[in-house]
Amino acid sequence: MAKPKKTPRPKAETPKGFRDYFGAEVTQRAEMLRKIAAVYHRYGFDALESSGVETVEALGKFLPDVDRPNEGVFAWQEDAEADKPGDWLALRYDLTAPLARVYAQHQNDLPKPYRRYAMGPVWRNEKPGPGRFRQFYQCDADTVGAPSVAADAEICAMLADCLEEVGIPRGDYVIRVNNRKVLNGVLEVAGLADDDKDRERGIVLRAIDKLDRLGVEGVQALLGEGRKDESGDFTNGAGLSIAQIDKVLSFVTAKEQAAEDLAAALEIERQSNPGFDGRLSAMKGSFGSVGPMDSYKPEEYQTVFLLTFLKKLVAGSKAGEEGVDELGQIYLALFDQGYGPDRIIIDPSVVRGLGYYTGPVYEAELTFDIQDEKGRTRNFGSVAGGGRYDDLVKRFTGHEVPATGVSIGVDRLLAALQAKGRMTSSEAGPVVVTVMDRDRMADYQKMVADLRRAGIRAEVYLGNPKNFGNQLKYADKRGSPVAVIEGGDEKERGVVQIKDLILGAQIAESATLEEWKDRPSQFEVPRDDLVAKVREILRQHGLPDGSSEA
Amino acid sequence: MAKPKKTPRPKAETPKGFRDYFGAEVTQRAEMLRKIAAVYHRYGFDALESSGVETVEALGKFLPDVDRPNEGVFAWQEDAEADKPGDWLALRYDLTAPLARVYAQHQNDLPKPYRRYAMGPVWRNEKPGPGRFRQFYQCDADTVGAPSVAADAEICAMLADCLEEVGIPRGDYVIRVNNRKVLNGVLEVAGLADDDKDRERGIVLRAIDKLDRLGVEGVQALLGEGRKDESGDFTNGAGLSIAQIDKVLSFVTAKEQAAEDLAAALEIERQSNPGFDGRLSAMKGSFGSVGPMDSYKPEEYQTVFLLTFLKKLVAGSKAGEEGVDELGQIYLALFDQGYGPDRIIIDPSVVRGLGYYTGPVYEAELTFDIQDEKGRTRNFGSVAGGGRYDDLVKRFTGHEVPATGVSIGVDRLLAALQAKGRMTSSEAGPVVVTVMDRDRMADYQKMVADLRRAGIRAEVYLGNPKNFGNQLKYADKRGSPVAVIEGGDEKERGVVQIKDLILGAQIAESATLEEWKDRPSQFEVPRDDLVAKVREILRQHGLPDGSSEA
Incomplete structure (x- = not known):
C-alpha cells in the first residue's frame, strides 16, 4: 500500500505588501487617532464607520490617484444565488468613496450638512514598495452638503489643530491652500479650455505637477517643443504659443512674482515717504474682494499681493476670478480666527493628483528636515491633504452635492513624530x-x-520556570522595569526581593563600582510593602506607577 | 447616429450582510475597546495588529465553528506574475489564526511566552441573518508558549475584570470553566475513545451540546436508539449500551448530582453533630488534589463536591483525571486571588463548539434577563469565550506550542450594555x-x-442660511444642546442670543406656562460672555462643558 502523502506545512508569511504591527506601533497609532478624533469631534463632526467591503459598483471603477489609473482594488465575486450571478465585492481603497455611498443611501435620515469623521484601514492592490504597504490607515473628516468656502476654511483650521494636538509644534508644519478654479481660469485665458485641447491640457497639467523636479525651464520646454531628459529620451511638448506659455509660466511662478511686486511697492513707498513705518497705505490695482490695502497687517501683504497677481492673471475667466475670490475668503476667515501665514498659506503650486477636486484644495506639509533612506537630508513633506469635490454623490443620485474634506496619512504622520523623537518606539514592559x-x-x-489592583502593569512568568536565567532574559526582552523574586527562604521570612532592572542595566553598562556602590539595584522588603516599593521604583524612572488608575 | 447609451447609476447600498455604524455606535464601541485594552495591558499583554488579509494557506481551510463547516471566507486569487500563478488571499475570519501565523513567522524575535492582545474586524462569508453580520469586531488576548494552567486561570480572572471595567457589575455575569480532557475521560471510560467509534462520538458530542434544548431525556434518546422530534423526523441514535449511557448522563448531570451529594453530607453532619456550624470537617472520598475538606469555606463546598464527583466518574482515564486536577488548580488559583464562585464557577456543561480546544475552556455569560426580538424574556447569554489550543502553531512549525486565550464578542457585549441602560444610544450634538x-x-x-478653544464642541451652520427654520431643524436633528444667534441688531449692541434647546424642548413638550414662566430658555448676554454662558448651560444639563479639555 502506498504511504499517504503528507500535506506540506503552510508557510508562515504575511501576504506580499502586508505587515504586522507590534506593541508600541499599535498603541501609539491608536493614541494618535484618539487625539485626532477628539479634535474632529470638537469641530462638530460625527463618527461614521462603514465596513471594509463595498460593492465594486458603489466604489466605482476609478481609483483616486490619476498617476496610477491601472492600479486596482482587491475584488472578488460572490457565489451565485439561484440563477442570479453573484455581486462583485471589493475592499475599500479610501474613505471618501464609501462616504458618498453612505450619504446617498441614508440621505433622508442624515442631517444636512452631514459632517462626519472616519478612521480605519484601506486597501490598494498595488505593487508594494519600500515603506509602501497594501493596507494602511486613513483618518478623514468631510462636510457634505455645504457649498460655502467657510466649510473649506474650517477644515484647514481643523487640520492645523490636529497637527498641533498630536505633537507637531507651530513652525514645523504649513498648510498650503489653492483652488482648482484658478488653474482652470489660467487654462481658459491661455485658450486651453476647449474640448479639442484635451491633449495639450494633459501635458500642461503633468508639467505643472512636475515643477519641483524639472524646474521652470523643464516645464517651459514641455509647454513648447518638448524636452530631452538626462537619459536622452525625448518627451513631446504641448506645442503652445509664446503667449500661452507665458500665461502658464506666470501661474507657475506666481508666488515669486508677487513677492517681487511687493518688494517693489515697499521700495516705492519707502522712497516717497520719509516716515515710512513698513505699512503700505494704498496699492494700485489692489485685489478687490479683500478690501483696501491699509486694512492689512504687514505679514498679510504677501498673500494680498499674491491674490492680486492671480486675479490679474485670470482676468476675463469667470471660473478663474471666482477661484481667486474664494481663496481670498478662505484666507480672510482663517486670518480672523488666528490662523495666519505662519500656519496656513495660499500657494498656487498645490495641484494634488486627485481628478475629482473641483474647488479649493489643501495640503499639510511638515517643514522640518529628516534623513531619507539614502542618508540625504530632505523635507519630510506632505502628511495630509484634501479639497472640495462636488460630483462624487452625483454618481448615485444624479444631483450635485457640494462636499469638502481632508484625509490624514496616519502612518506618515506617525513616522514624522517618531523621526522628531516625539514618540519613543517602545513602551515599558510589565513588572515580572x-x-x-x-x-x-x-x-x-x-x-x-x-500589583494589578494597584493599577500597575504586572504578570507572573508563565513559561517553564526551571531555568531562572530564562526568566530574567524574558523580563529583559519585555523591557520590564522591575522583577520580583520570592524563594523559600524569603517566603519563610515574609519578604520579597525587588530588582530594579533599569538601574541594573545602567550599572552593568556604564558605571564604575565606586560610583554605584551606594545605589543598590536590588531591595529586600516585607511582602506587604511589595506594591509600595514597586510603585516607588516606577516613579523614580518616570514610568506610569498606576496611581492614576487605581 | 445612435445616441450614446447612458451608464445606469450605481445603487447606493451596503453589500448584503454589511452595515454602517453612526455616531454613538462608533464612539461607544471605541470607548469599550479602549477600556478592555487597558485591562489586557495591565495584565502584561502587548498589542498586536496584523492586517485583515492573509494567505488562504496560512489561514487554513477550516473555520472555527464546527457547526457550520461549509461556511467560508472571502477569498480571491492574486494576479499571476510571469509564469507563477497568483496566491490565494482571504480576509481573516478570526484573530487566532493570524496569531498562530505571526507566532510561527516571528518566533525568533518574540518573547516566550508571547502574550498579545488584538482587536479589530473579522469577516465571515456566511448567510447573513437578523443581527448577524458578515463583518464584526473581536477583541482577543492569548498567551502562547505557556503550558501551565496558571495561564488559563489568569485569563478567566482578566475576563472578569474586563466585564466589570466596561460596566457589567458583579452578580450580572458568571464565567464558566470546563476542561476538554474531562469530556475525553468520560468518552474513554464509556469505551468511546477508539478510532472506530468516530460515528458514536460525533453523535454523543452533538447530543451533549444540545442539552439546553433537548433536556436530559432527549439526550438519553440520542445516546440510545434515537429520537423523534416534534415534526416527526427521526434522528438516529448512537446505539450505546445502558452502562455507556449511564456514564455520559452522569457527566451531563454532574452539577445536580454533586449538589445532592453535598446536601446529603451536610445532613449527615447535622444529624451526627449537635453543635454543627455549617462547616464540614471531613468527607469520605474527598477530591485529593484540593486537600482535606476542613480547609475549605462553605461557599467552596459545591465546587469541591463537583470536582470529587467528576474525579470518580473518570477514574481510570489518565486524560480525565488530569483534566479534573487541572480544573482544581484553576479553581484554587482563582479563589486565592479573590475570584470566588460568585464570579467564576466550574461547569462541566460548557462544551464550546471549536474543534481545536485541547484543555480548559471558558465562557462568560451575562445572567440578567432581556426581552428578545419576539418579546420573550430570556437570559442574555454568552459574550466571550475561549480555551486552550495546543495544536494551532504546530500546523506551521511541526512543533506543538501550548496556547490559551479568550475572545470577547464586542458587538454582543455592547448590545448588553445598551440593554441594561448603561449606555445611552445617542450623544450630545455640537453647539450650533x-x-x-x-x-x-x-x-x-x-x-x-x-467655543472650541474652550474645549466646547461647536460648529457654525454651513448649509444655505436663507431659511432660519432649517437652521434650528438642523440643530434639533444633531441633538444640539445650545444654539447661538446674532442678528444685525445684536451685533450693533454687542450681544448674542443663546437658546437652551434642551430646556426649550422640555417646555414645549410637557410644562404649563405657569410652571416655566420664570425659567426662560433664551438668554441675551454680552458677546464676551458667550463662552461662559454656554458652559453654564451645558453644566446644568450634565453635559461635557469643555473645562477638562481646555
Whole structure:
C-alpha cells in the first residue's frame, strides 16, 4: 500500500505588501487617532464607520490617484444565488468613496450638512514598495452638503489643530491652500479650455505637477517643443504659443512674482515717504474682494499681493476670478480666527493628483528636515491633504452635492513624530514576578493580582520556570522595569526581593563600582510593602506607577 | 447616429450582510475597546495588529465553528506574475489564526511566552441573518508558549475584570470553566475513545451540546436508539449500551448530582453533630488534589463536591483525571486571588463548539434577563469565550506550542450594555452657531473658534442660511444642546442670543406656562460672555462643558 502523502506545512508569511504591527506601533497609532478624533469631534463632526467591503459598483471603477489609473482594488465575486450571478465585492481603497455611498443611501435620515469623521484601514492592490504597504490607515473628516468656502476654511483650521494636538509644534508644519478654479481660469485665458485641447491640457497639467523636479525651464520646454531628459529620451511638448506659455509660466511662478511686486511697492513707498513705518497705505490695482490695502497687517501683504497677481492673471475667466475670490475668503476667515501665514498659506503650486477636486484644495506639509533612506537630508513633506469635490454623490443620485474634506496619512504622520523623537518606539514592559518554586504558583499570582489592583502593569512568568536565567532574559526582552523574586527562604521570612532592572542595566553598562556602590539595584522588603516599593521604583524612572488608575 | 447609451447609476447600498455604524455606535464601541485594552495591558499583554488579509494557506481551510463547516471566507486569487500563478488571499475570519501565523513567522524575535492582545474586524462569508453580520469586531488576548494552567486561570480572572471595567457589575455575569480532557475521560471510560467509534462520538458530542434544548431525556434518546422530534423526523441514535449511557448522563448531570451529594453530607453532619456550624470537617472520598475538606469555606463546598464527583466518574482515564486536577488548580488559583464562585464557577456543561480546544475552556455569560426580538424574556447569554489550543502553531512549525486565550464578542457585549441602560444610544450634538447674515460669516466662525478653544464642541451652520427654520431643524436633528444667534441688531449692541434647546424642548413638550414662566430658555448676554454662558448651560444639563479639555 502506498504511504499517504503528507500535506506540506503552510508557510508562515504575511501576504506580499502586508505587515504586522507590534506593541508600541499599535498603541501609539491608536493614541494618535484618539487625539485626532477628539479634535474632529470638537469641530462638530460625527463618527461614521462603514465596513471594509463595498460593492465594486458603489466604489466605482476609478481609483483616486490619476498617476496610477491601472492600479486596482482587491475584488472578488460572490457565489451565485439561484440563477442570479453573484455581486462583485471589493475592499475599500479610501474613505471618501464609501462616504458618498453612505450619504446617498441614508440621505433622508442624515442631517444636512452631514459632517462626519472616519478612521480605519484601506486597501490598494498595488505593487508594494519600500515603506509602501497594501493596507494602511486613513483618518478623514468631510462636510457634505455645504457649498460655502467657510466649510473649506474650517477644515484647514481643523487640520492645523490636529497637527498641533498630536505633537507637531507651530513652525514645523504649513498648510498650503489653492483652488482648482484658478488653474482652470489660467487654462481658459491661455485658450486651453476647449474640448479639442484635451491633449495639450494633459501635458500642461503633468508639467505643472512636475515643477519641483524639472524646474521652470523643464516645464517651459514641455509647454513648447518638448524636452530631452538626462537619459536622452525625448518627451513631446504641448506645442503652445509664446503667449500661452507665458500665461502658464506666470501661474507657475506666481508666488515669486508677487513677492517681487511687493518688494517693489515697499521700495516705492519707502522712497516717497520719509516716515515710512513698513505699512503700505494704498496699492494700485489692489485685489478687490479683500478690501483696501491699509486694512492689512504687514505679514498679510504677501498673500494680498499674491491674490492680486492671480486675479490679474485670470482676468476675463469667470471660473478663474471666482477661484481667486474664494481663496481670498478662505484666507480672510482663517486670518480672523488666528490662523495666519505662519500656519496656513495660499500657494498656487498645490495641484494634488486627485481628478475629482473641483474647488479649493489643501495640503499639510511638515517643514522640518529628516534623513531619507539614502542618508540625504530632505523635507519630510506632505502628511495630509484634501479639497472640495462636488460630483462624487452625483454618481448615485444624479444631483450635485457640494462636499469638502481632508484625509490624514496616519502612518506618515506617525513616522514624522517618531523621526522628531516625539514618540519613543517602545513602551515599558510589565513588572515580572518570577517563579522560584512552581508549587507556590498561587503565591506569585497573588502578588501579581495585588500589583494589578494597584493599577500597575504586572504578570507572573508563565513559561517553564526551571531555568531562572530564562526568566530574567524574558523580563529583559519585555523591557520590564522591575522583577520580583520570592524563594523559600524569603517566603519563610515574609519578604520579597525587588530588582530594579533599569538601574541594573545602567550599572552593568556604564558605571564604575565606586560610583554605584551606594545605589543598590536590588531591595529586600516585607511582602506587604511589595506594591509600595514597586510603585516607588516606577516613579523614580518616570514610568506610569498606576496611581492614576487605581 | 445612435445616441450614446447612458451608464445606469450605481445603487447606493451596503453589500448584503454589511452595515454602517453612526455616531454613538462608533464612539461607544471605541470607548469599550479602549477600556478592555487597558485591562489586557495591565495584565502584561502587548498589542498586536496584523492586517485583515492573509494567505488562504496560512489561514487554513477550516473555520472555527464546527457547526457550520461549509461556511467560508472571502477569498480571491492574486494576479499571476510571469509564469507563477497568483496566491490565494482571504480576509481573516478570526484573530487566532493570524496569531498562530505571526507566532510561527516571528518566533525568533518574540518573547516566550508571547502574550498579545488584538482587536479589530473579522469577516465571515456566511448567510447573513437578523443581527448577524458578515463583518464584526473581536477583541482577543492569548498567551502562547505557556503550558501551565496558571495561564488559563489568569485569563478567566482578566475576563472578569474586563466585564466589570466596561460596566457589567458583579452578580450580572458568571464565567464558566470546563476542561476538554474531562469530556475525553468520560468518552474513554464509556469505551468511546477508539478510532472506530468516530460515528458514536460525533453523535454523543452533538447530543451533549444540545442539552439546553433537548433536556436530559432527549439526550438519553440520542445516546440510545434515537429520537423523534416534534415534526416527526427521526434522528438516529448512537446505539450505546445502558452502562455507556449511564456514564455520559452522569457527566451531563454532574452539577445536580454533586449538589445532592453535598446536601446529603451536610445532613449527615447535622444529624451526627449537635453543635454543627455549617462547616464540614471531613468527607469520605474527598477530591485529593484540593486537600482535606476542613480547609475549605462553605461557599467552596459545591465546587469541591463537583470536582470529587467528576474525579470518580473518570477514574481510570489518565486524560480525565488530569483534566479534573487541572480544573482544581484553576479553581484554587482563582479563589486565592479573590475570584470566588460568585464570579467564576466550574461547569462541566460548557462544551464550546471549536474543534481545536485541547484543555480548559471558558465562557462568560451575562445572567440578567432581556426581552428578545419576539418579546420573550430570556437570559442574555454568552459574550466571550475561549480555551486552550495546543495544536494551532504546530500546523506551521511541526512543533506543538501550548496556547490559551479568550475572545470577547464586542458587538454582543455592547448590545448588553445598551440593554441594561448603561449606555445611552445617542450623544450630545455640537453647539450650533446660526447664520443670520451671510456676509458676517467671519463673525460666526470667530464665535465657534472661541467655543472650541474652550474645549466646547461647536460648529457654525454651513448649509444655505436663507431659511432660519432649517437652521434650528438642523440643530434639533444633531441633538444640539445650545444654539447661538446674532442678528444685525445684536451685533450693533454687542450681544448674542443663546437658546437652551434642551430646556426649550422640555417646555414645549410637557410644562404649563405657569410652571416655566420664570425659567426662560433664551438668554441675551454680552458677546464676551458667550463662552461662559454656554458652559453654564451645558453644566446644568450634565453635559461635557469643555473645562477638562481646555
